[in-house]
Amino acid sequence: MASSKKNHVSAAMKPHGLSKAEKIAIPIIIIIAVWAIYSFTQSSSTTLPVKQSSTTSLSQSAGAPDFTLPIVGPNGASSQTVTLSSFRGKVVLLEFMEPWCVHCQNMASVLKSLYATYGSENVVFVSVAGPWDGATANDAASFIRTYGSSWIYAYDSSGTVFSSYGVNSTPTFFIIGKDGGIAGTYSGEQSTDTLSNAISAALSS
Secondary structure: OOOHHHHHHHHOOOOOOOOHHHHHHHHHHHHHHHHHHHHHHOOOEEEEOEEEEEEOOOOOOEEEEEOOOEEEEEEEEEEEEEHHHHHOOOEEEEEEEEOOOOHHHHHHHHHHHHHHOOOOOOOOEEEEEEEEEEOOOHHOOOOHHHOOOEEEEOOOOHHHHHHOOOOOOEEEEEEOOOOOEEEEEEEOOOOOHHHHHHHHHHHOO
């Protein structure tokens, strides 16, 4: 009887090991937690070393600074240029981007979808590529080929236009109204609905 009681106590005190399911689940939970913390701390845009000028504080009531830049096609820089003011009377979605920017790459499909919807509705799409981290017009051309972009791309070799718009991260989007004023500014990755609503609002104003 005493021996039976001793065995019962010994069994009760014996530590239980982790089950096979628990051994599998714990590392997965840790990985998910680490990834969640990492994702939370990551920005949806890439910061650039842009030197700001005294004219870079743009409000939505301000007119969009005009510019003329060389156009880039899928084969590289062309002899053609694009001038923003030539689109007065139309809504313009103006994107500032870098070909190597992961967030810009993530936005390529969003812009492609928006262009398919609004490209024939008095809306002009213009993407301005910058020169940071050695990015060239050929890099922008490679981006166009990779993502099948069919709207206007321009190359800001000096970063002057980036500076005039106060852009210090990519992607940054400006919705420019038919009157040439800035109707909306969006920094970082945006949803299709966010930009679609902004374009529609500018078209109806």
